[in-house]
Amino acid sequence: RKEVEQDPGPFNVPEGATVAFNCTYSNSASQSFFWYRQDCRKEPKLLMSVYSSGNEDGRFTAQLNRASQYISLLIRDSKLSDSATYLCVVNDYGQNFVFGPGTRLSVLP
Amino acid sequence: EAGVAQSPRYKIIEKRQSVAFWCNPISGHATLYWYQQILGQGPKLLIQFQNNGVVDDSQLPKDRFSAERLKGVDSTLKIQPAKLEDSAVYLCASSLGTGGFYEQYFGPGTRLTVT
Numbered sequence: 411r412k413e414v415e416q417d418p419g420p421f422n423v424p425e426g427a428t429v430a431f432n433c434t435y436s437n438s439a440s441q442s443f444f445w446y447r448q449d450c451r452k453e454p455k456l457l458m459s460v461y462s463s464g465n466e467d468g469r470f471t472a473q474l475n476r477a478s479q480y481i482s483l484l485i486r487d488s489k490l491s492d493s494a495t496y497l498c499v500v501n502d503y504g505q506n507f508v509f510g511p512g513t514r515l516s517v518l519p
Numbered sequence: 520e521a522g523v524a525q526s527p528r529y530k531i532i533e534k535r536q537s538v539a540f541w542c543n544p545i546s547g548h549a550t551l552y553w554y555q556q557i558l559g560q561g562p563k564l565l566i567q568f569q570n571n572g573v574v575d576d577s578q579l580p581k582d583r584f585s586a587e588r589l590k591g592v593d594s595t596l597k598i599q600p601a602k603l604e605d606s607a608v609y610l611c612a613s614s615l616g617t618g619g620f621y622e623q624y625f626g627p628g629t630r631l632t633v634t
Binding site: 414441442452453454455456459497501502506507508509510511512 | 552554559560561562563564567575577578610618619620622623625626627628
């Protein structure tokens with residue numbers, strides 16, 4: 411079983427749609443969690459950290475379920491500029507960061 | 520604030536040749552990472568430095584890959600000899616400290632093609 415797994419995608423959604431991505435991780439000792447965004451042929455950039463209580467940043471909401479070892483990212487009112495690959499990242503506090511394979515999103519006009 | 524700098528941006532070599540990549544992290548960032556990202560996959564950590572010491576190199580193929588950060592600032596990653604499966608983007612990242620709560624900032628990457 412891979413350490414971090416994500417929805418395979420791609421997701422093709424119309425502008426204004428709500429889309430959710432899921433991520434599962436295998437190491438129960440994992441301490442910190444992130445969503446990164448990677449545009450085509452660009453470097454990854456931090457989108458948001460994921461806290462135990464869940465957190466929201468504008469149109470983006472991240473949730474963590476430690477019992478199920480599951481992380482989600484919800485994007486509301488999708489924009490064309492949201493088209494990118496979304497990477498789920500898990501860290502074992504002090505150990506290495508493990509990236510998931512990414513889920514590609516295309517927002518269509 | 521200047522970001523993470525990497526060079527070269529692109530490199531094409533034949534298999535069995537050697538290649539080196541350079542990274543200059545954000546000023547003041549103690550932790551430096553090298554990642555390998557194969558097309559269609561997420562980045563995979565190769566090596567992590569804290570200042571000039573290695574924190575984690577468990578996924579570095581040490582028979583052909585080496586990395587150093589001699590003065591605790593910039594770093595080089597070398598592949599010798601290269602194989603076809605080394606074709607990937609090599610990303611350098613830096614953060615203020617080690618541990619999972621520091622944001623990583625990535626450079627633009629070096630795209631390596633091995634023919």
